Amino acid sequence: MLDFSLTDEQRQLQQLARDFTRKEIIPIASEYDQREELPWQVVEKAHEVGLLNVGVPEHAGGLGLGMFEEALIGEEIAYGCMGIFTVLMASELGITPILVGGTEEQQKRFLGPLVERPALAAFGLSEPGNGSDAAAMQTTAVLDGDEWVINGTKMWISNGGIADITVVFATTDRSGGYKATVALVVPKDAPGLSYNKIKHKMGQRASLTSELVFENVRVPRDHQLGGLGDGFRIAMKTLDKTRVPVAAGSVGVARRALDESVKYAKERETFGKPITTYQAIQFKLAEMLMGIETGRLMTWKAAWLVDTGKPHGTEAAIAKAYCSEMAFDAANEAIQIHGGYGYVGEYPVEKLLRDVKLNQIYEGTNEIQRLVIARSILK
Ligand SMILES: Cc1cc2nc3c(=O)[nH]c(=O)nc-3n(C[C@H](O)[C@H](O)[C@H](O)COP(=O)(O)OP(=O)(O)OC[C@H]3O[C@@H](n4cnc5c(N)ncnc54)[C@H](O)[C@@H]3O)c2cc1C
16 A cells, blocks of 8 residues: 655654754744855755764765655755755766766765765766757766876756865767766866866855856776776766655745645735635635645655666756746745745745756756656657
């Protein structure tokens, strides 16, 4: 029989993340959004309480939590701030290729330090000239003795410049397509690697997004994950998993949109009555809850497929596309319910909309998710 209840451990984890969000994230989210600054103290505190880099396996010293647990945490953190969610979850995104393609020894070497102290990872796939068509990457990796030499530019990299390690995808032959790609673990301070912070983002401004410029950056050959030609496969397998937390985060944003809407609608009166008495408002609230419940079910199913080792690419794509659009609509309706007040920063709902727009774009746009879904239908 299907069982949708959480175990005691999962409930405790969810409560931990909920309390953490209420105490450490909600009070500072707006300030860091305005300052366009990553709140490092939140990373430190997340590490302290055990909410950082939770995917690091036990053999590397971590908690080895599954995707379902990541989804539970992600929903709670995004309830407080989708930008801070991205700081924490982009680190799990950076860890995942090492889980997918790394040996046990590499996992210990690269992931162990990420749990010993507050530290982040990053995932470097997108480039200025190509995001959706990732296999067309132009960043090159050339073997020189026992070292890879990397040249090129990666674009839009979350945690870029602050992450201790970035998994960088590069091509060994620009005309070789996806079969000529490698995945390399690059330390933050590798000589020849420089960072440019991307400013004036529409939302998620508490997360750090950077351009990474590689000029003859050298990494030892044993920083290579998997075999020659495995880079693209590792990147795609990673995204098939990490789209689940993006879906979970979207559910968190939608839940916040609903809670803020209910709170405001109960207080706001027009024509002598609270606006909750109007069916037009009630229907918006009902639509939000319908989306949240549907989205969470799909997210949990995709997480369960990941954790049980079953095929999950299509379900993760459905969850990511559905939840990010559902959450965008919820945030939009939350602004509508707040009327003019929804349009200014005094209430949190305009930030929800700005933040959650990105969920339709990163980790593969929703058009790309639809291609993934359609491919599974037509194959
Ligand atoms: C704030 C932020 C953080 C990010 N973090 C990371 C990160 O940590 N690591 C990383 O590697 N990347 C990251 N990204 C990059 C992100 O994943 C890409 O922006 C995204 O994949 C889209 O790529 P693009 O911007 O090049 O758009 P393009 O690929 O140029 O697409 C432009 C438009 O065309 C559509 N399109 C493209 N091809 C098709 C097609 N075949 N069929 C139908 N429609 C199509 C797209 O859906 C989109 O609407 C981040 C981006 C942002 C903005």
